[in-house]
Amino acid sequence: MTFSADLWEHGAAKVYEEIVRHPFITGLTDGTLPHAKFRYFVIQDSHYLRAYSRALALVAARATDEDAVSMFCRHAAEAIDVERELHASLLGSLGLTSADVDTAGSGPTTTAYMSYLTAVCATGTYAEAVAAVLPCYWIYRDVGRALLERSSPDPLYAQWIATYGSPEFDAVVESVLGVTNRLGTEVGPAERDRCLRHFSTTTRYEWMFWDAAYHELEWPV
Numbered sequence: 719m720t721f722s723a724d725l726w727e728h729g730a731a732k733v734y735e736e737i738v739r740h741p742f743i744t745g746l747t748d749g750t751l752p753h754a755k756f757r758y759f760v761i762q763d764s765h766y767l768r769a770y771s772r773a774l775a776l777v778a779a780r781a782t783d784e785d786a787v788s789m790f791c792r793h794a795a796e797a798i799d800v801e802r803e804l805h806a807s808l809l810g811s812l813g814l815t816s817a818d819v820d821t822a823g824s825g826p827t828t829t830a831y832m833s834y835l836t837a838v839c840a841t842g843t844y845a846e847a848v849a850a851v852l853p854c855y856w857i858y859r860d861v862g863r864a865l866l867e868r869s870s871p872d873p874l875y876a877q878w879i880a881t882y883g884s885p886e887f888d889a890v891v892e893s894v895l896g897v898t899n900r901l902g903t904e905v906g907p908a909e910r911d912r913c914l915r916h917f918s919t920t921t922r923y924e925w926m927f928w929d930a931a932y933h934e935l936e937w938p939v
């Protein structure tokens with residue numbers, strides 16, 4: 719079994735099933751998701767992508783072969799591009815400005831997820847860092863694909879779905895899966911266990927990120 723298949727089976731398969739039947743996700747395709755919940759999501763995703771880009775730059779710095787360095791650097795830059803596009807298009811359509819993003823700040827789940835990613839990418843091994851960032855690519859590709867089959871009656875939601883369900887994003891994810899599988903042949907059992915734990919934790923944060931948006935979760939105090 720490839721390393722990525724092992725990670726998915728033991729760390730993501732069950733949670734992925736919960737993600738695709740979460741009311742936030744089903745609400746995107748049937749168009750019943752209230753714009754307020756999507757607005758919360760887009761604002762939080764703006765904060766998330768800024769931290770995610772820096773996490774990817776840390777992964778790039780830890781990579782040992784130059785193709786991987788170049789790829790993760792590119793993805794770090796693209797995450798900023800996606801964040802700016804979100805600002806320019808989705809936020810605008812939702813009646814928001816970048817000042818609203820700054821005023822809202824990063825919520826409890828976003829902060830926890832960003833902190834975990836940053837910590838693993840800064841202090842873990844290269845393989846651990848790849849395992850921590852992998853669900854962000856993989857879950858979004860699979861959710862994007864699943865949603866694309868159904869699309870959405872709401873043009874705003876259809877636009878978001880098209881980004882992650884695209885063949886371009888699929889190619890990005892396949893490259894990262896290739897890197898992961900090659901790393902799987904190099905790591906020992908203890909490092910492999912740590913990778914699995916990070917992969918399964920960030921997969922849970924992916925579910926929690928949608929759940930936080932669905933409940934418009936705020937800091938309790």
Ligand SMILES: Cc1ncc(CO)c(N)n1
Pocket residue numbers: 763766767853854855858924927
């Ligand atoms: C929370 C979250 N995870 C993953 C992605 C895709 O990288 C995203 N935009 N937001």
Ligand SMILES: Cc1ncsc1CCO
Pocket residue numbers: 792793794796797798800854855890
């Ligand atoms: C994973 C990911 N998500 C948004 S941008 C990006 C990097 C590759 O384009």
